[in-house]
Amino acid sequence: MTMQAAQYNTFGPAREVLKIVDRPCPEPGRGEVLVRMAASGVNPSDVKKRAGWGNMVTPPDPVIPHADGAGVIDAVGTGVGQSWVGRRVWVFNAQGSAGYGISGGPEAGTAAEYAALPLSSIAHLPEAASFAVGACLGIPAITAHYAVFSDGPVVRQTVLVQGGAGAVGTMAIQFAANAGATVIATVSSEEKADLARSCGASHCIDRHEGNVAEQILEIAPDGVDHIIEVDFGANAALDAKILKIGGRIAGYSSPSDRHPPMPYYELQMRGALIRLISNVRIPASSIDNAIEAINCGLIEGTLNPPIAAEFGLSDIAAAHEFLESGASIGNTVVKVAETA
DSSP: OEEEEEEBSSOSOHHHHOEEEEEEOOOOOTTEEEEEEEEEEEOHHHHHHHHTTTTOOOOSSOBOOOSEEEEEEEEEOTTSOGGGTTOEEEEOOTTTTTTSOSSSGGGGSSSBSEEEEEGGGEEEOOTTSOHHHHTTSHHHHHHHHHHHHTTSOOTTOEEEEETTTSHHHHHHHHHHHHTTOEEEEEESSHHHHHHHHHHTOSEEEETTSSOHHHHHHHHOTTOEEEEEESOHHHHHHHHHHHEEEEEEEEEOOOTTOSSOOOOHHHHHHTTOEEEEOOTTSSOHHHHHHHHHHHHHHHHHTOOOOOEEEEEEGGGHHHHHHHHHHTOOSSEEEEESSTTO
């Protein structure tokens, strides 16, 4: 049995290296399930891997991209109960920490009609959520939940979400606002401000307009309690100015500078707690907590991942280019099946 899949053999521009091919359908091994993919999420980490960002080692085999997705379990491997067959699921960390698959190799990526994955990368998808929404949950929602709550509750606190219109940012706003925090979001346009407000941000600040630190301190004179940081390299100096004494920074990316300088003494004088987050290094117990909160939010309607655009599998290169362009406001999804 064969399947259609996207793959790349080397790093480079999306339109040059991404190809749609026929491949053997994977078979689930021990402890694995075979997911018939309906939708595949495109995250910044996916386009960075495909571009070779950070001098990644050239893949030994063709890589099927994307870590997140959603679909239906078609079959199970040994050690997995038959009751899993037919379940709607969302998928996360499909490519593991190396980006080339967990146990089955590169076929584990979700930009394919089928993926064989361990149960540790599978979560139930409530009927209230579409497959397209399910494809937006892995990296963005789990990272957002951990970034907001990894160092305690945020009720009655002021939380700053840098990049409030991004995939992680929009869900971090929703988690923090629903937990009783006052949320400030930085954005780069009025359209993005509208999205951040719709997610629950009480205040939106255009990072290109005026003195951002002064505007934040007008809202929170003593500083903010907690910062969700999308670009540590670009914003560390700003964060040091507006963090409350004893405050926390949860940084999950630094795309502007892989080796950013740190304003050490300014942060030291704030008594800052800095947590650096990798979505593949989140503790299992925290992932379980995130999955429970995510699914509860989907069922209750308090978590709504915004989708900026959907593309067909044959247009996967356009999906990567769309995300790289900065035009996406929300999540980017590749529909693998029409049911998505």
